[in-house]
Amino acid sequence: MNDEPNLPPNDEQLLRWIDRSLPEDQLKALDLSAPPAWHQQRDAAQLTGNLLRSSLPRTVELPSPDLFTSRIMEAVQRDAPATAPASNITPFPSRFRQWFAPLASAALVAAGFLLWNANPHPRSSPVAETYTPDSRVIARAYFSDDADATVIDLENLEAVPDSREIRAFNIASADPAAPGEPQIFYAANGSRKPVVVLSHDATSAPHLRAIP
Amino acid sequence: MTSPSPSRSRRSFLPLLLAVLSSISHAFSQSPTPAAAPASTPASTPAAAPTPAAAEALVDGLLFFASKDATTPLPKEDKVTLDPAVAQSLSLRLAKVFKFPHFHLIGRHTQKVFKEYESWVVPSKDLCLKIDYQGPAEGGGLNVHLQLWQDKKVLVKSDTVISPGQPVFLGGPKWRGGRLVFVVMQQAPAK
Numbered sequence: 032m033n034d035e036p037n038l039p040p041n042d043e044q045l046l047r048w049i050d051r052s053l054p055e056d057q058l059k060a061l062d063l064s065a066p067p068a069w070h071q072q073r074d075a076a077q078l079t080g081n082l083l084r085s086s087l088p089r090t091v092e093l094p095s096p097d098l099f100t101s102r103i104m105e106a107v108q109r110d111a112p113a114t115a116p117a118s119n120i121t122p123f124p125s126r127f128r129q130w131f132a133p134l135a136s137a138a139l140v141a142a143g144f145l146l147w148n149a150n151p152h153p154r155s156s157p158v159a160e161t162y163t164p165d166s167r168v169i170a171r172a173y174f175s176d177d178a179d180a181t182v183i184d185l186e187n188l189e190a191v192p193d194s195r196e197i198r199a200f201n202i203a204s205a206d207p208a209a210p211g212e213p214q215i216f217y218a219a220n221g222s223r224k225p226v227v228v229l230s231h232d233a234t235s236a237p238h239l240r241a242i243p
Numbered sequence: 244m245t246s247p248s249p250s251r252s253r254r255s256f257l258p259l260l261l262a263v264l265s266s267i268s269h270a271f272s273q274s275p276t277p278a279a280a281p282a283s284t285p286a287s288t289p290a291a292a293p294t295p296a297a298a299e300a301l302v303d304g305l306l307f308f309a310s311k312d313a314t315t316p317l318p319k320e321d322k323v324t325l326d327p328a329v330a331q332s333l334s335l336r337l338a339k340v341f342k343f344p345h346f347h348l349i350g351r352h353t354q355k356v357f358k359e360y361e362s363w364v365v366p367s368k369d370l371c372l373k374i375d376y377q378g379p380a381e382g383g384g385l386n387v388h389l390q391l392w393q394d395k396k397v398l399v400k401s402d403t404v405i406s407p408g409q410p411v412f413l414g415g416p417k418w419r420g421g422r423l424v425f426v427v428m429q430q431a432p433a434k
Contacts, residue, residue, distance in 0.1 A: 097400070098388075098400045098401075098402065158403070159401045159402065159403035159411070160401060160402045160403070161399055161400065161401045162399070162400045162401070163398065163399050163400075164396075164397050164400075165396075165398075168398065168399070170399045170401070172401065172403075175339060175340050175412075177336075177339040177340075178336040178337070178339040178340050178412070179336065179408070179409055180336055180340070180409060180410045180411065180412050181403055181404070181409065181410075181411045181412070182340050182411075182412045182414070183391075183399060183401055183403075183411065183412070183413045183414065184340075184412075184414040185391075185398055185399055185413070185414055185415060185416075188393075188398065188415065188416040188417070189416060190416055190417040190418060191369065191416050191417070191418040191423065193418065193419045193420075195369075195418075197306075197308070197316070197349060197350075197367060197368075197369050197418065197423070198367060198368040198369065199306055199323065199349040199350030199366060199367040199368075199369075200350055200351075200352065200365065200366060200367065200368075201323045201324070201350065201351045201352075201366075202351075202352045202353075202365065202366075203352075203353060204301065204353055204354045204355045205354070206355075207357060207360040207361075207362075214363065216352070216365060219351070219352075219353065227365055227368065229363055229365065232395075234395075236392070236395040236396075237363065237371060237373070237392055237395075238395075239365060239368045239371065241368050
């Protein structure tokens with residue numbers, strides 16, 4: 032390959048061979064000359080691609096990308112010790128290993144999406160996947176059979192100062208506001224008295240204003 | 244050609260992973276199909292007047308003050324009511340998880356969970372919950388993405404299930420020797 036018959040293929044050619052996007056003649060030539068280990072890697076790449084295509088909906092919107100990313104990172108850390116001895120596997124061209132990282136990443140992403148889309152919550156014992164933006168805060172999530180409830184117990188939260196009065200409401204369901212407009216919530220006693228106004232700042236954080 | 248060292252491979256792995264995540268998230272969010280995403284913010288929905296939004300269910304967001312003291316911290320005029328049988332049942336169930344003898348209901352918000360809009364449950368100015376509906380749960384109930392907010396801060400984000408009879412208890416911050424507990428429960432569908 033490499034335009035010179037006896038030279039090994041370069042990285043770009045290898046990638047295009049995996050994608051089967053090489054010109055027909057070069058594809059056939061490399062099909063014949065590639066060692067079995069290369070074919071195995073190409074099959075694995077195709078499997079990953081097929082898995083992604085079959086598992087992902089055409090439109091994916093993650094309401095919380097950081098929660099999703101944290102779950103992927105947990106999977107990476109969990110798998111790290113298991114991947115360490117991988118140096119004993121079939122000898123492989125060093126540059127091919129560079130392609131292996133993105134392939135492995137894609138495989139992890141596929142696995143993550145499968146986990147994300149799978150329904151791991153049987154009726155009898157729902158559970159919760161959690162993410163706390165503040166790394167000091169620990170969320171213990173479990174299903175309590177005694178209470179017949181899903182529990183998300185947050186530890187290490189900063190206490191609310193005792194001097195603070197908790198301002199609580201008793202309010203009725205409200206329809207969503209028009210885009211960019213504040214949402215108004217009314218008292219639950221049927222008086223239609225506005226109780227609290229919800230708006231959002233530039234970071235999408237809620238801003239609640241109680242109406243006296 | 245030199246071979247990348249294992250440590251270099253490891254170093255290159257995480258950025259690549261994050262790049263793949265980012266590209267997938269962007270690529271897929273740009274392909275419009277009838278199978279639209281389940282939850283979105285008002286800003287990402289068509290800029291039309293909010294005609295009655297399709298609601299999936301009704302949930303109760305209840306803020307409890309778990310305390311060793313039997314005296315409620317609220318003035319009488321702010322008393323929040325709940326069906327006594329439901330209140331008693333909830334107190335018993337909360338006591339199995341949070342080790343306090345008294346659970347004072349101090350805030351309540353009954354809210355529809357919308358299919359295509361985020362839903363806010365605001366029983367208090369201090370703790371509120373954002374719910375993104377993510378489809379029906381197997382065997383009933385709702386798959387939801389929850390975000391518990393305290394002022395301008397997200398305390399926790401969670402993917403979970405809310406179903407009639409099986410609430411979600413969120414153990415929040417300490418306050419006045421006790422603890423704030425947020426309960427979200429789906430109301431049984433009307434017959």
